[in-house]
Ligand SMILES: NC(=O)c1ccc[n+]([C@@H]2O[C@H](COP(=O)([O-])OP(=O)(O)OC[C@H]3O[C@@H](n4cnc5c(N)ncnc54)[C@H](O)[C@@H]3O)[C@@H](O)[C@H]2O)c1
């Protein structure tokens with residue numbers, strides 16, 4: 001079947017249809033060099049679209065799942081999906097909480113691995129819409145874990161946690177063994193809940209699970225709700241940007257991490273994941289359980305990050321500096337990646353200036369500066 005026909009197909013919900021099944025099976029086929037068959041949830045998202053393409057490129061079978069929600073403009077998700085379709089990846093349009101859909105999918109394809117990236121992301125939006133986080137990050141995750149636990153054989157799971165689980169941790173850099181029991185946002189609380197739920201399913205059912213704590217990821221085809229993206233838009237349009245500062249005028253800092261490094265970390269995690277050890281809902285022996293930081297290890301103050309953006313955009317920002325609203329931000333993040341380096345060969349190699357240069361180039365070509373991006377953040381007001 002020609003993947004060009006998939007756009008239409010994936011938007012039609014009835015998954016009991018023969019053409020839909022054919023598309024799923026075709027997309028799941030491994031090519032030469034491929035070792036695994038992966039279900040990527042959140043495949044129309046920023047990170048999911050990049051990793052799906054990387055897996056497909058080396059021959060793995062890849063099937064996507066995404067509900068194409070309108071947290072940020074759906075047009076961008078459709079454009080990413082179209083890139084994936086061209087590469088031969090079918091994205092099933094549906095919700096993680098749809099048990100019947102998951103059952104049908106897992107019956108059709110024997111997934112060796114799940115790369116679970118679908119979630120309600122964004123720290124500040126949780127103040128506005130907390131239940132969206134509970135729905136996708138808690139309910140959706142448990143629905144997926146239930147399906148995986150019941151599968152025979154069970155797949156190995158690699159999924160996205162978040163640097164936000166470190167919450168109010170003040171010990172730097174953040175190490176995987178540091179405390180994560182004082183979250184600063186509801187988003188972080190749901191990501192922490194995921195780590196605890198993951199441990200439970202690993203313990204009772206023998207699911208092999210790896211949690212990846214990503215640190216503020218940026219890059220081409222990125223997320224319009226994130227600062228690097230919305231700041232770029234405002235600078236291009238000559239509109240002010242809002243920069244948060246701490247209660248005593250301190251600058252916030254983030255360990256901004258380029259998408260290509262995150263993709264390498266995800267792929268290496270899949271490659272090193274051991275098989276699950278259970279069957280029929282029962283554990284036979286202890287299964288692998290891992291947690292890794294995937295950051296850049298070089299935090300940058302938000303003001304300095306804006307200066308780098310200005311340099312690449314060749315335009316000054318109008319900076320509006322305000323006290324940080326009480327919507328869940330933390331003062332700084334900083335990853336210790338020793339464990340990921342040792343176990344995964346993870347070695348972040350893109351510095352912020354190089355990465356932002358690549359992002360700005362993409363942004364300008366995608367939105368053709370001055371035209372077509374007026375609606376990009378339409379309706380988006382996170383705080
Ligand atoms: N980008 C970052 O800086 C960052 C940092 C830390 C952690 N993370 C985590 O990494 C993962 C990927 O993030 P991203 O930046 O690509 O976000 P994204 O919003 O671009 O991608 C998530 C995708 O999941 C889909 N989705 C959401 N809820 C769903 C549901 N219930 N059923 C099916 N699909 C659903 C969305 O439509 C979206 O396309 C998320 O789990 C996020 O929390 C991201």
Ligand SMILES: O=C(O)[C@H]1O[C@H](OP(=O)(O)OP(=O)(O)OC[C@H]2O[C@@H](n3ccc(=O)[nH]c3=O)[C@H](O)[C@@H]2O)[C@H](O)[C@@H](O)[C@@H]1O
Nearest residue numbers: 121122123162163164214215216226227242243244252329
């Ligand atoms: O690492 C993570 O775990 C998190 O990284 C990002 O969250 P955040 O670091 O808040 O990323 P941005 O929204 O891009 O903000 C970057 C920095 O700019 C600041 N900011 C943001 C927006 C704004 O208008 N002004 C401003 O100063 C934020 O406080 C933060 O310090 C993602 O949005 C989360 O989904 C993810 O889980």
